[in-house]
Amino acid sequence: MASLFDPISIGDIVLKNRVVMAPLTRNRSPQAVPNDLNVAYYEQRASAGLLITEATAISHQGQGYADVPGLYKPEALAGWRKITDAVHKAGGRIVVQMWHVGRISHESLQPQGGKPVAPSAIRAKSKTYLINPDGTGTFAETSEPRALELAEIPGIVEDYCKAARAAIEAGFDGVEIHAANGYLIDQFLRSGSNERTDAYGGSIENRARFLFEVVDAVTGEIGAGRVGIRISPVTPANDAFDPDPQPLFTYVVEGLARYPLAYVHVIEGATGGARDHQQGDRPFDYAALRNAYAAAGGKAAWMTNNGYDRDLALRTVESGEADLVAFGKPFIANPDLVRRLRDNVALNAPDQATFYGGGAKGYTDYPSLENVA
Numbered sequence: 001m002a003s004l005f006d007p008i009s010i011g012d013i014v015l016k017n018r019v020v021m022a023p024l025t026r027n028r029s030p031q032a033v034p035n036d037l038n039v040a041y042y043e044q045r046a047s048a049g050l051l052i053t054e055a056t057a058i059s060h061q062g063q064g065y066a067d068v069p070g071l072y073k074p075e076a077l078a079g080w081r082k083i084t085d086a087v088h089k090a091g092g093r094i095v096v097q098m099w100h101v102g103r104i105s106h107e108s109l110q111p112q113g114g115k116p117v118a119p120s121a122i123r124a125k126s127k128t129y130l131i132n133p134d135g136t137g138t139f140a141e142t143s144e145p146r147a148l149e150l151a152e153i154p155g156i157v158e159d160y161c162k163a164a165r166a167a168i169e170a171g172f173d174g175v176e177i178h179a180a181n182g183y184l185i186d187q188f189l190r191s192g193s194n195e196r197t198d199a200y201g202g203s204i205e206n207r208a209r210f211l212f213e214v215v216d217a218v219t220g221e222i223g224a225g226r227v228g229i230r231i232s233p234v235t236p237a238n239d240a241f242d243p244d245p246q247p248l249f250t251y252v253v254e255g256l257a258r259y260p261l262a263y264v265h266v267i268e269g270a271t272g273g274a275r276d277h278q279q280g281d282r283p284f285d286y287a288a289l290r291n292a293y294a295a296a297g298g299k300a301a302w303m304t305n306n307g308y309d310r311d312l313a314l315r316t317v318e319s320g321e322a323d324l325v326a327f328g329k330p331f332i333a334n335p336d337l338v339r340r341l342r343d344n345v346a347l348n349a350p351d352q353a354t355f356y357g358g359g360a361k362g363y364t365d366y367p368s369l370e371n372v373a
């Protein structure tokens, strides 16, 4: 029977425990370039079995929020190298979450101030984060997107490929493909955001086509053993919706089973919200999803996320329902979360007011147990 604190190998990556820091957008990398404050933040949390970075744009077009990092500028890759070196020196392992936001963007953030791109020209009822002229942050309505031309899609797949190669060269142990939370890949998957009538729309097979083109390209470029993928079957985040998610995501995981991936990362319920959130007329069956993956030959580690506390995380790994558990907000406020979970010590409460934007306050100033007298 495995414990949350046991080592595990996920693909080509060996982890010292099964406690994962979930991707957390913090909007503290101006010009999309990671900085020394970001180094301190990740280094502080290197006792995690695995750090998954905040969502990181694969291209300028893939950028949807102000001050999030990217993988498409040389100076950004130099910044990431400092982070991966610091995390490795502290004994950690780190993968970067590769992100294209699709329609969850704003014209002011897009190349030449153009429209964000999406499978279809359907505006999301969502917001993004901008920086005002005075330097303060603000949330703004996402812009009306334009539908991608068929001929544009291979170029975006290539952008994922280039970003994956750049990530490995920047010292990352691997990458996570962001296929969750209503961003570009998820926009293709969900019928609420994909009204295409070509080979990328309509049937489940067609709506999943882009996802598998990205998985195929990225695993071909850096090896499947360094690739994870994040999905969110029923999240309403960023106006994501599909009326029948079970067959859709069963098809997705059965396809993923063809690749010897490092892990599959599943957000259960509404991202950052109710674990029992439902889309469609029946509750989503996560056990059935994993069984379908295994039945199709899938052997990658199974990582779960959303609203886990210590007891649920311990039970979930001990029961074998999941191999790893990812924690988001608890890692914001507890750089030494692993020790606190292991020793059953009270957690610092996160300060929501400093989640997005700003500096060290609410970012690198949370106390570790060793700081506490």
Ligand SMILES: C=C(C(=O)O)c1ccccc1
Pocket (backbone or CB within 6 Å): 023, 025, 055, 065, 180, 181, 237, 271
């Ligand atoms: C990348 C995000 C995600 O995956 O939900 C995100 C972006 C902005 C705020 C919170 C989360």
